[in-house]
Amino acid sequence: xxxxxxxxxxxxxxxxxxxxxxxxxxxxxxxxxxxxxxxxxxxxxxxxxxxxxxxxxxxxxxxxxxxxxxxxxxxxxxxxxxxxxxxxxxxxxxxxxxxxxxxxxxxxxxxxxxxxxxxxxxxxxxxxxxxxxxxxxxxxxxxxxxxxxxxxxxxxxxxxxxxxxxxxxxxxxxxxxxxxxxxxxxxxxxxxxxxxxxxxxxxxxxxxxxxxxxxxxxxxxxxxxxxxxxxxxxxxxxxxxxxxxxxxxxxxxxxxxxxxxxxxxxxxxxxxxxxxxxxxxxxxxxxxxxxxxxxxxxxxxxxxxxxxxxxxxxxxxxxxxxxxxxxxxxxxxxxxxxxxxxxxxxxxxxxxxxxxxxxxxxxxxxxxxxxxxxxxxxxxxxxxxxxxxxxxxxxxxxxxxxxxxxxxxxxxxxxxxxxxxxxxxxxxxxxxxxxxxxxxxxxxxxxxxxxxxxxxxxxxxxxxxxxxxxxxxxxxxxxxxxxxxxxxxxxxxxxxxx
Amino acid sequence: xxxxxxxxxxxxxxxxxxxxxxxxxxxxxxxxxxxxxxxxxxxxxxxxxxxxxxxxxxxxxxxxxxxxxxxxxxxxxxxxxxxxxxxxxxxxxxxxxxxxxxxxxxxxxxxxxxxxxxxxxxxxxxxxxxxxxxxxxxxxxxxxxxxxxxxxxxxxxxxxxxxxxxxxxxxxxxxxxxxxxxxxxxxxxxxxxxxxxxxxxxxxxxxxxxxxxxxxxxxxxxxxxxxxxxxxxxxxxxxxxxxx
Numbered sequence: 001x002x003x004x005x006x007x008x009x010x011x012x013x014x015x016x017x018x019x020x021x022x023x024x025x026x027x028x029x030x031x032x033x034x035x036x037x038x039x040x041x042x043x044x045x046x047x048x049x050x051x052x053x054x055x056x057x058x059x060x061x062x063x064x065x066x067x068x069x070x071x072x073x074x075x076x077x078x079x080x081x082x083x084x085x086x087x088x089x090x091x092x093x094x095x096x097x098x099x100x101x102x103x104x105x106x107x108x109x110x111x112x113x114x115x116x117x118x119x120x121x122x123x124x125x126x127x128x129x130x131x132x133x134x135x136x137x138x139x140x141x142x143x144x145x146x147x148x149x150x151x152x153x154x155x156x157x158x159x160x161x162x163x164x165x166x167x168x169x170x171x172x173x174x175x176x177x178x179x180x181x182x183x184x185x186x187x188x189x190x191x192x193x194x195x196x197x198x199x200x201x202x203x204x205x206x207x208x209x210x211x212x213x214x215x216x217x218x219x220x221x222x223x224x225x226x227x228x229x230x231x232x233x234x235x236x237x238x239x240x241x242x243x244x245x246x247x248x249x250x251x252x253x254x255x256x257x258x259x260x261x262x263x264x265x266x267x268x269x270x271x272x273x274x275x276x277x278x279x280x281x282x283x284x285x286x287x288x289x290x291x292x293x294x295x296x297x298x299x300x301x302x303x304x305x306x307x308x309x310x311x312x313x314x315x316x317x318x319x320x321x322x323x324x325x326x327x328x329x330x331x332x333x334x335x336x337x338x339x340x341x342x343x344x345x346x347x348x349x350x351x352x353x354x355x356x357x358x359x360x361x362x363x364x365x366x367x368x369x370x371x372x373x374x375x376x377x378x379x380x381x382x383x384x385x386x387x388x389x390x391x392x393x394x395x396x397x398x399x400x401x402x403x404x405x406x407x408x409x410x411x412x413x414x415x416x417x418x419x420x421x422x423x424x425x426x427x428x429x430x431x432x433x434x435x436x437x438x439x440x441x442x443x444x445x446x447x448x449x450x451x452x453x454x455x456x457x458x459x460x461x462x463x464x465x466x467x468x469x470x471x472x473x474x475x476x477x478x479x480x481x482x483x484x485x486x487x488x489x490x491x492x493x494x495x496x497x498x
Numbered sequence: 499x500x501x502x503x504x505x506x507x508x509x510x511x512x513x514x515x516x517x518x519x520x521x522x523x524x525x526x527x528x529x530x531x532x533x534x535x536x537x538x539x540x541x542x543x544x545x546x547x548x549x550x551x552x553x554x555x556x557x558x559x560x561x562x563x564x565x566x567x568x569x570x571x572x573x574x575x576x577x578x579x580x581x582x583x584x585x586x587x588x589x590x591x592x593x594x595x596x597x598x599x600x601x602x603x604x605x606x607x608x609x610x611x612x613x614x615x616x617x618x619x620x621x622x623x624x625x626x627x628x629x630x631x632x633x634x635x636x637x638x639x640x641x642x643x644x645x646x647x648x649x650x651x652x653x654x655x656x657x658x659x660x661x662x663x664x665x666x667x668x669x670x671x672x673x674x675x676x677x678x679x680x681x682x683x684x685x686x687x688x689x690x691x692x693x694x695x696x697x698x699x700x701x702x703x704x705x706x707x708x709x710x711x712x713x714x715x716x717x718x719x720x721x722x723x724x725x726x727x728x729x730x731x732x733x734x735x736x737x738x739x740x741x742x
Binding site for chain 2: 250251252254261264265267268269271272275276279280338339340341342344345346347348349352414415486489490493496
């Protein structure tokens with residue numbers, strides 16, 4: 001087998017890996033949804049390209065210059081979108097580590113594959129119609145091809161930059177801040193001064209592609225070559241790290257949480273819930289992202305007047321309470337899929353586990369309550385709104401999210417640093433939308449009918465009813481879980497380590 | 499505790515490619531017995547254990563546990579049997595982000611046992627754990643395969659179950675630990691009268707500790723061998739074609 005055939009064999013294996021993922025095979029709807037979303041975004045890109053082309057019609061001399069002057073905005077969007085879709089070569093090469101294939105060949109193969117990926121052409125849905133309407137009439141077809149080629153090269157370079165940062169993120173998550181800092185600085189340079197100082201150089205640079213001048217091609221070519229070399233070196237090192245991965249094996253402190261001993265079995269499940277978040281990278285990251293978002297939005301509302309509209313105040317107050325549930329409870333039972341057989345061989349374990357999750361996540365709402373208190377003091381959020389959303393979250397929204405304990409049946413890895421994002425199921429998407437938007441609609445109608453104080457009473461009363469009956473609805477979920485336990489357990493096993 | 503299997507069948511695959519994993523018409527494991535389960539890979543040993551533990555759904559039939567007096571239950575219909583059953587099949591029984599001691603405490607406390615009971619029980623397994631499991635600040639996921647196996651076995655036995663199910667307990671263990679676990683199991687059986695089910699590919703160990711051995715092939719028990727005199731080895735060696 002020559003190297004070309006080997007390259008295609010690995011390419012085929014990677015395709016099969018995605019196609020034959022147990023959850024993918026099981027869920028025909030998800031397969032349809034994935035292609036639908038690709039088509040949907042492609043249609044949006046086409047629409048944007050055409051409307052922008054029409055919007056700038058009559059100003060053909062400068063139409064594509066306007067886009068070119070801010071091309072880095074496209075690169076920034078492209079960069080961050082890749083986090084949800086693209087794995088690093090180091091993560092992929094790990095699977096072939098013990099096969100008689102030279103690692104450098106694998107790495108070259110993956111990097112070339114990443115550069116030639118169809119994903120780098122996706123922006124074509126936007127650029128082709130726009131270019132047809134703005135570049136071709138002014139500069140002709142050859143210029144259009146040069147312009148598109150320039151953009152493609154920029155997206156390839158952007159993809160390599162992403163792979164580099166993503167690989168660094170595997171060492172430490174905070175590396176993503178370096179990319180965020182560069183992008184923020186770039187945006188600030190353009191937005192803060194009265195005149196965008198980068199616009200003209202960017203326009204000239206992109207125009208040189210249009211004119212087929214060799215310099216921009218050489219510059220971007222050199223950037224790609226450098227990024228390729230840097231990636232190759234970093235990713236090769238990462239493969240060795242992945243193979244010989246050594247974690248901190250011994251715990252420095254083993255927390256006992258003795259205060260929870262008095263609660264018997266429930267206390268043990270509460271300890272488990274805390275340790276799940278303290279000792280596993282994925283749940284820990286989810287938790288801290290939730291806390292970070294709560295803090296960010298609360299501070300934004302406190303220190304700025306950007307969100308001072310009625311809708312945004314409601315949204316941020318609700319968001320502060322719901323975000324922890326939306327980030328951690330939305331995957332309820334998915335981590336437990338790793339040890340579901342052990343849980344299921346203990347009596348009533350799922351009921352006690354659900355109770356512990358409910359109490360733990362309810363207690364965590366103390367954090368947003370503390371953060372919202374200063375907003376109440378300065379009068380941006382009323383006491384009644386605060387209490388309304390607090391009770392509504394614990395007593396109404398949590399019971400909704402807990403229903404996912406029945407339908408979540410894909411095991412999520414506990415302790416990997418960074419994986420392909422959990423794209424979520426249809427049910428998770430529906431519940432997320434419901435908990436983020438339905439309460440605001442309910443609140444607005446209620447306040448409209450009953451006024452700014454009494455309008456929150458229905459939220460508070462419904463919340464109290466949900467809290468008072470929590471044992472009953474948790475027991476109901478547990479009973480229904482036991483009815484469908486075989487189906488769920490089979491799916492947990494199938495998706496474990498896949 | 500008696501375990502009675504009645505018309506138990508489990509198949510995998512679709513209608514074009516059906517694989518019979520378990521197909522047992524009638525079989526009874528008597529109270530206080532140590533039953534060894536042997537068979538080639540894919541014979542159905544682990545699937546049978548999972549059916550007994552209600553972890554997979556049977557196509558037909560049932561598994562019942564009874565004590566000959568007041569208890570006679572179908573494991574698929576109630577969770578009561580979980581109070582007196584201990585099992586270790588694979589790593590999916592372990593909560594791997596706990597230390598071994600935390601895991602043992604978890605098992606004991608959710609069953610309502612206090613720390614004194616746990617400390618007393620743990621003493622019995624000190625030799626088996628050889629100082630490498632208990633008292634460690636390592637998480638279970640960072641233990642060697644053999645030590646994970648030890649955690650699973652000890653956790654299964656910790657609450658002194660009346661029914662003990664261990665899937666390939668000798669796997670990953672060093673020779674001295676294999677020797678110790680054999681004695682632990684036979685002593686436990688004598689002391690408590692528990693019904694013990696053990697599957698293994700190690701014929702010597704199975705013959706050493708199991709007075710009764712069931713030989714599985716394609717999901718069926720094709721031989722029910724009386725090994726009370728320790729004479730099953732020749733028959734098993736002949737079946738597995740491992741005679742010298």
